[in-house]
Amino acid sequence: MENIFINISNWTEKLILALGIPHILVSIIMSIIYFIAIVAFVLLNAMYLIYLERKFCGFLQQRLGPNRFGPRGILQSLADVVKLLGKEDIIPDKADRWVFRLASLLVMVPALLVYAVLPFGENMIAANLNLGVIYFIAISGTASVPILMAGWGSNNKYSLLGGMRVVAQMISYEIPMIFSLLGIVMLSGSLNLAEIISAQHNVWFIFLQPIAFVVYFIAATAELNRGPFDLPEGEQEIIAGPFTEYSGMRYALFYLAEYTNMFAISALIVTLFLGGASGPILPSWIWFILKTYVIILLFMLVRWTFPRFRLDHMMSLNWKYLIPISLMNVLFTGIGVKIFQLIKG
Known part of the structure; x- marks a missing residue:
């Protein structure tokens, strides 16, 4: 468990190298993969933090907070994203x-x-x-x-x-x-x-x-x-x-x-x-x-x-x-x- 992400990274790099791709291109591809992984983590984490704050605020104010979309409202942030995507710019x-x-x-x-x-x-x-x-x-x-x-x-x-x-x-x-x-x-x-x-x-x-x-x-x-x-x-x-x-x-x-x-x-x-x-x-x-x-x-x-x-x-x-x-x-x-x-x- 300690090195799970490092192992996944090494396996991915070996898999790309096995395809016969030059080392320079492999380095570029791995950098792109790292960037995508960080962006995905940041976005998902931010969506969860929004949900967590609304729940935490509800707890402090002795109310439920988001509780409609998904179990205990856990998908509320996703619903908000879909709503915002549909709004006129x-x-x-x-x-x-x-x-x-x-x-x-x-x-x-x-x-x-x-x-x-x-x-x-x-x-x-x-x-x-x-x-x-x-x-x-x-x-x-x-x-x-x-x-x-x-x-x-x-x-x-x-x-x-x-x-x-x-x-x-x-x-x-x-x-x-x-x-x-x-x-x-x-x-x-x-x-x-x-x-x-x-x-x-x-x-x-x-x-x-x-x-x-x-x-x-x-x-x-x-x-x-x-x-x-x-x-x-x-x-x-x-x-x-x-x-x-x-x-x-x-x-x-x-x-x-x-x-x-x-x-x-x-x-x-x-x-x-x-x-x-x-x-x-x-x-x-x-x-x-x-x-x-x-x-x-x-x-x-x-x-x-x-x-x-x-x-x-x-x-x-x-x-x-x-x-x-x-x-x-x-x-x-x-x-x-x-x-x-x-x-x-």
Whole structure:
């Protein structure tokens, strides 16, 4: 069970080689297969997360949640996809058509690219980069661009306000996110995600960096535009924010990107703070999924527990509290690492 996916990959590669196909073409074909597998996993996982959140919300509010389509409503997300496929794709008359269309396609690009460096299990990483942490930060930082494009291209004041809020919020909260990761990099001495997991073989970094974990979790919630930081989509103020003018599958792509990003951020938290895919008895990839879903449920609990922030309060939380706290954490971590090195000799 531990190497089931690696074995399937090896069998597939041997089967293709047996057909007499050149090695260069085999490498290209295998890369395409890996890409299709990741996309299929991401889409199916996002659909399940949508169902899970609706069920979890129903549980918190003491109601059933989706329960009509399939056993316990498990096929509700599939029914929603079919419904959205049948909806008319409406583009406003005064919209910038190319920007409007391109935004809904580009929003999935950074959401998918970050999966390349996530170690799903032992030897289960698509691209084991030495600068994996920087790669993740750089790619995820571009996620605000398609949303701003959606707000601008819609030629709608509510959409534009929502897009501007997204950019302001994501750029602001990226700062404490990066600072909170510096402590992890100091402790592990590496920017490689696989090596960071190896550095946690004795103790998880959540116990050595609890402040960094809390700061990163709060900042990540804001980065994902989830409650209580969902100001870009504040229904009472700006309807659906940058997505106001979207319908059908174009709207669904933004929705899928949100849950795809949530899984990726949760997976990164597991990798950096919870020892990655390490664990006893069960295969490593099962441990990775279980830990990731625990973090996802925590995101969902926060969303359905706390009321939405006011815009000025949200910015004050970041600039007055999270950034100074994360900077102090970096300072004390650096001092602690230096003292440990001196003692160790």
